[in-house]
Amino acid sequence: MATTPEQQADILERLKNGVIEYDEDSVVKAAQEALGVEMDAYKAVMDGLAAGMDVVGVYFASGEYFVPEVLMCADALYAGLNLLRPHIKMEPGKMVKGTVVIGTVEGDIHDIGKNLVKMMFEVAGFTVHDLGRDVPLDQFVDKYMETDADIVCMSAMMTTTMIGMPVVIEKVRAKNPNARIMIGGAPINEDIAQKWGADGTGKDAPNALQEALNMIGVLRELGDQFKTERVQKEWGADGLLDAAKA
């Protein structure tokens, strides 16, 4: 079915606004239309859903939205993503082919920030191995080895649990000195990430959420950079995060 650029733009706009307004029904309807007119599903995800989440990130940073609103926006995004993702054509050189191991560290059951970071990776086309919450430290290392992952992401919401992070960093580094490791969570900042030898975190992440929301914009901006066979060849140790700071 042929569509005009105007029709496509209209669908993208409705996907985007549906996410921003946390209107799941409207996102589902627009996603079905996108599929009906055989619109490029990847474009619908990135320029519709992800573009909406990008605005949500701005609203969160400016204090217009708080966590409940962001969670409802994420639900709307997932409602669209679940429909569109099976239709994304995995053309070589178009999609990111990265693998991520992610989890909340042992002793911590807070997984909201972790789940949002996971969502961002999924939107960008990464394969995500989610270890869940209260994850024994060795499991991060084991899964990393088993999956030959590109990135290991750890989250901790409490000052009392973040202490497990350097232990994992050390063990992963012992296996592969060049492993890319990201840490996030309410008590984590750049200084701590640097001190522990992680490749990065949000600039001064007041919480993992802002960091996750920042990522979506970066993933979109770095479209060209992501159209590579193996993302890490192009992507400096903390290139993603440097871009987030810019």
Added chain:
Amino acid sequence: MYNNSKDTIMKVLRGEAARGDPVPNFSGMGSITLHGIQQLGYRFNEIHVDARKMAAAAASTYRLFGFESAIVPFDMGVVAESLGATVKYYDKADLGQIIYPTMTRKVIDRAVVSAPEGLSEADAKTAVMKEVERQIEEYEFRMPPDVANTGRIPVVLEALRILKREVGDAVAIGSWTLGPFTELGQVMDLEILLKMSAKKPDVVKRHLSFMVDYLDKVLNLYIEAGADFVTVREMGATSSILSPRMFKSLVLPALQDVFGRVKGVPRVLHICGDTNPIVELMAQSGADALSVDQMNRLSETRAKLPNVVLLGNYKPFGAPFCEGTPEEVDAMIKASIEQGADGVWPGCDIWPVVPVENMQAMMDAMKKYGVRVES
């Protein structure tokens, strides 16, 4: 160390401190050190379940460093556990690897909800979330018949009695619970609770009302057992998570109920993260004193609330307290006092790995700068 720490603290908490009085250095939250626990020869997991060890660990920060309060419990699972959540205790051979007891299974937890068979992964996830939401809507909390003997509450009560007996003349004995909203997030799926706070506030209000009844009982038991003051930690309602509007409509009324019922000793309201937009609302909670963390611009808060007792707001983890030099710790404490804190007080639990010399530097700094300039 002052000779009359406890009197100083009680005067500050009652808003009776005068110019020239010493500024106290204390906390209403966990303030144990690994050093203290090692000196006692305990393992980290033991101090949460054994009243004598809990009391000894709590008192060790006073005995070793002259810290002016002794606080129990240390972990955030006591109340949730007594309402039916499962708490996991970690026993690590490596004493340096500290893991606090954690809720591994909430009363309403998506991990035990399964989706009908034959659904796609995405549809299964949606079905589970809908079911958890339904469970939260329909759930009715039941008051345990004997709160004082439920879960680890008797352990905390006994630890308070021991502390009262052994160090009660010298230091302020304190206890704490989470606030009603935060405690609800400990026993129910937090993500769905947050979304329901926006979509179905009446359901959340109904559960908050039970939580107020329950915390009223628990806190009054702590007071009867010997707590000189209590702290209510409502960090789940910080402006890093909830809008000030939602704080005002949903959380503040519940806090006002708690502080309206728990009486007889000074009560502190603690919220961490961004509290700058809500300090004035916090001051309407009925608490005797407010505690904020390092993200609060304390001098601005002092200007907004000239007559409110403010406790804060050094960062009790990372640098400089746990990873910096004693000189940096000295400067950090000086800044806390200069910004107008009525009591020098951490923004969270003290990270137990704090070096001995930094704890000492903090206590030394109090002798140098700890004199009240405002009346």
